[in-house]
Amino acid sequence: MLRAAGRSGSGVIRLRKRDGEDANQIARRSLSLFELRTVLSGRTTLLLGLAGATGFFVIWEIGHYLTPEESQRFLPAPQEVLGALITLLVEKDYIADILKSCFRIFASFFAACLIAVPLGIAMGCFMRLRALLNPTISAFRYLPAASFIPLLLVWFGPTDTQKLALLVLGVIFFLVALILDNTKAVQPELIEAALTMGAGRRQVVTEVVVPAVAPAVVDSMRNMIAVGWTYLVIAEIVAASDGIGAVMMRAGRFLKVDIIMAGILTIGFLGVATDILFRLAARYAFPWNRERGD
């Protein structure tokens, strides 16, 4: 009871201080994690994110020291993993593996988008096309992409093509479904407004639907490329001699847990970097899509 009273008390004070202060200052003053929809400054967001990551490494470190001496090599400390990572980079030409993996991800994802984006938008616009394709595409979403590995190995052998094909299969059906949903969610009044202005069918699609759906499409792409990284490891664990996944697989055979974890760390880092890249690109490409006061 008392605590609740204190909370609401401080709420009142914050409201009163609002005059002449910007929202960020108010946000910085309040330290509660569970405040609804506060406006955060870029700095606060960054600091909180770093704090979360630091917390993870601290817990990892503690976990390492709590592990009995004889099995500590199965949970190496963060600094040991970092050491392994540096050794890989300096002595084992790890950069080449990283570049190979990045090539596989980006090439396959680009190919998947090339098909999925126009197809998803078209299915969102044209009911007949949607009725024709949607049941089949939906069915493919339920097949685990990994189950195609034997087939792809028979067709393409243990080649890059086989890996790219697996990666494409892993994301393309979900991507189509997401972009179809994005397109369906375009406010119908925008389309009707264009029609009443005399816009033709082609104009409605290219000048209204496409710009309206673009930010959501980039968001869907950002989310799906994360799934792409998951399939990358699967693709490189089976019948591959290069790439991050292959390095991890080889390390596993010799129980080199620090190298496996270095691989996991690399993928995590690359994933976050891709995510940030997509966000920055979206912010740059759609300056109109800011929330008010953003």
Add this chain to the structure above:
Amino acid sequence: MPVDQAPARTAITASNVTRQYVGGTFTAVDDISMELRENEIVCFIGPSGCGKTTMLRMIAGLEYPSMGDLTIFGKPITGPGPDRGMIFQAYTSFPWLTARKNIEYGMKIMGLSRDERSRRSDEFLKLVHLDGFGDSYPASLSGGMKQRVAIARTLAQNPGVLLMDEPFGALDAQVRWEMQEMMIEIIERENTTVVTVTHDIQEAIYLSDRIIFFTRSPGRIKADIPVSFKEGRRIPRKEEMLALPGYVDLERQLFAMMREEIQQK
């Protein structure tokens, strides 16, 4: 003024227009016939769900009658077109275009030259009191301002007929009032024929020359009421209208009709 002038042309006719939904089991608009004259401001009013929006969308060409015919200046309505500008209740200014580019969009569809577009967009930004906001994106504009962008975009196409579906429904009372006076100013200047839908009885009286009252679903015409106390004038200030003899009587009559419709089972 339309009322005293030589007989105006017929802008829109509806003959026995019926619109059914759900495979013909539900009738939204039932056998409506009407004739709207050029330069007339007509308001559809009636209880919620009575088919006002449906009727307006059929005139816009966004929906089709199940039975009956609609014409505009003698030609059958077969689909939407820039001769009938439409303002929606939801904000339809394109968020990816600045206010100015929004206003220019309709003119671009019509094939106006760049110079012409830029000249007219200046003019219409001023007309809807948005000069200075030409380069703002809708996300940074208020609801009323977004709606004004949409209105300017539609008017810049110089449509013969302007259709509005509760254009100020989402706005607060003060902004509504400002927008109503702005609309009167614009309509007077542009000589547009207007069909507007509203729930607001005072708004209907202030804007229109003629009020068409719909019955509760299925929508039929309950009454076709000329706003004769204004004597065909478009009154720039709302309070002037409120002071005119005859205003209160009409308002009372409309409220009584509305109650009659709402209470009918």
